[in-house]
Amino acid sequence: MIQDALVPKAGSPNTRSVVSARDLGLTFKTDDGPVTALTGVNLDVRKGDFVSFIGPSGCGKTTFLRVIADLEKPTAGTITVNGTTPEDARKNRSYGYVFQAAALYPWRTIEQNIALPLEIMGYSEADKRARIERTLALVNLSGFGKKFPWQLSGGMQQRASIARALAFDADLLLMDEPFGALDEIVRDHLNEQLLELWARTEKTICFVTHSIPEAVYLSTRIVVMSPRPGRITDVIESTLPRERPLDIRETPEFLEIASRVRDGLRAGHSYDE
Numbered sequence: 001m002i003q004d005a006l007v008p009k010a011g012s013p014n015t016r017s018v019v020s021a022r023d024l025g026l027t028f029k030t031d032d033g034p035v036t037a038l039t040g041v042n043l044d045v046r047k048g049d050f051v052s053f054i055g056p057s058g059c060g061k062t063t064f065l066r067v068i069a070d071l072e073k074p075t076a077g078t079i080t081v082n083g084t085t086p087e088d089a090r091k092n093r094s095y096g097y098v099f100q101a102a103a104l105y106p107w108r109t110i111e112q113n114i115a116l117p118l119e120i121m122g123y124s125e126a127d128k129r130a131r132i133e134r135t136l137a138l139v140n141l142s143g144f145g146k147k148f149p150w151q152l153s154g155g156m157q158q159r160a161s162i163a164r165a166l167a168f169d170a171d172l173l174l175m176d177e178p179f180g181a182l183d184e185i186v187r188d189h190l191n192e193q194l195l196e197l198w199a200r201t202e203k204t205i206c207f208v209t210h211s212i213p214e215a216v217y218l219s220t221r222i223v224v225m226s227p228r229p230g231r232i233t234d235v236i237e238s239t240l241p242r243e244r245p246l247d248i249r250e251t252p253e254f255l256e257i258a259s260r261v262r263d264g265l266r267a268g269h270s271y272d273e
């Protein structure tokens with residue numbers, strides 16, 4: 001069941017939302033014919049929201065993030081990012097993007113990796129230094145700036161790539177399964193740290209995951225998606241408090257939300273493929 005209040009109606013995007021999509025669609029042309037990655041997507045992401053996107057492989061989660069980031073152009077509907085087109089939002093550096101793999105340059109130290117977007121944007125040496133120190137502290141990596149990526153664990157590398165995405169102070173963070181390749185204990189720890197960072201910085205976060213517990217633990221809202229064609233099938237507003245110790249995952253309230261997400265995923269899942 002989709003809660004009416006949470007699902008915007010077709011029409012003009014809400015330019016006060018950080019992300020506002022109306023009837024958004026994207027159909028890729030491929031040699032095997034058109035592939036509809038997204039259809040009829042209506043969604044508002046409000047300032048300070050932590051929104052997770054969950055759904056089976058191919059339901060368009062990454063494509064939606066890439067549309068927000070202006071890495072793909074929609075073929076139907078409209079979308080605004082910070083009240084502007086995704087292209088303007090990209091040019092204004094309105095978002096930081098964290099990829100599935102840490103995507104750090106191995107020949108650059110951690111601080112040189114974080115400095116990269118700042119160099120492109122022409123920050124002064126002093127400003128660059130201050131921002132590197134601040135973002136390293138934010139992800140608990142102070143003192144590791146001179147290391148190379150291969151000298152750090154997978155979890156630390158992913159934290160470094162979050163630092164890089166935070167370095168230029170974008171209010172919006174787009175995260176595509178950032179912890180998918182990490183073991184569960186490291187992932188728990190990073191989830192906790194990400195929530196702390198979100199609370200401290202008041203960023204708006206769009207987060208793609210395959211994990212129900214991760215989505216429920218992190219989010220203020222959970223967007224459940226379904227494939228062929230990729231679409232939103234449920235939007236769940238979390239009733240959990242913002243302060244979330246890890247053992248909140250054993251509470252009846254948490255399990256109830258998780259069960260609703262699971263039902264949503266089951267309803268949109270085809271088992272014969």
Ligand SMILES: Nc1ncnc2c1ncn2[C@@H]1O[C@H](COP(=O)(O)OP(=O)(O)OP(=O)(O)O)[C@@H](O)[C@H]1O
Nearest residue numbers: 028030035037056057058059060061062063064230
């Ligand atoms: N550049 C492209 N050209 C053609 N088809 C594409 C392209 N990018 C994505 N697709 C197709 O669009 C659909 C949605 O893909 P997308 O990667 O957004 O799904 P996803 O939900 O992020 O999947 P996963 O969980 O596996 O990462 C899939 O059918 C995919 O094959």
